[in-house]
Amino acid sequence: MIAAEVDEPADSERQTQLLRGALDMCLLALLAKESAHGYELVRRIEAAGFTGVGYGTIYPLMTRMRRLGLVANETQPSPAGPDRKVYALTAAGHARLRSWRQQWATFVGIVDATLTDAVGDNPRS
Secondary structure (H helix, E strand, O other), X not given: OHHHHHHHHHHXXXXXXXXXHXXXXXXXXXXXXXXXXXXXXXXXXXXXXXXXXXXXHXXXXXXXXXHOOOEEEEEEOOOOOOOEEEEEEOHHHHHHHHHHHHHHHHHHHHHHHHHHHHOOOOOOX
16 A cells, blocks of 8 residues: 555656656647637647646647747637637648657657567566
8 A cells, every 4th residue: 555655646747747748749739630729728638638737738838839830829709708819730830740740659669669578577567
């Protein structure tokens, strides 16, 4: 029981680190399918299975990606309430996503091969 309690914070930290490395790529992939406003992006990220990603994470990332020219935003009227920013991928965003997808596939292949080869090699695994 104590070992599980000790591992939980480490697992949570590992999950946070993995998410940091992949969230911008996932946001670009979601926007490649369809433009969206911040609330919709948070909803889509949650629907994809990522938990604990809120506006405080999404909006700074979108601002950074806008400054990098990967996304553009336009203000559109909202059916209820104030106007909202809708984000869309730019041509540079599409190109970056293609590049990141290739990098990701290579990375996942290396990690999978390493983990598969390591199984059974260590009596503690």
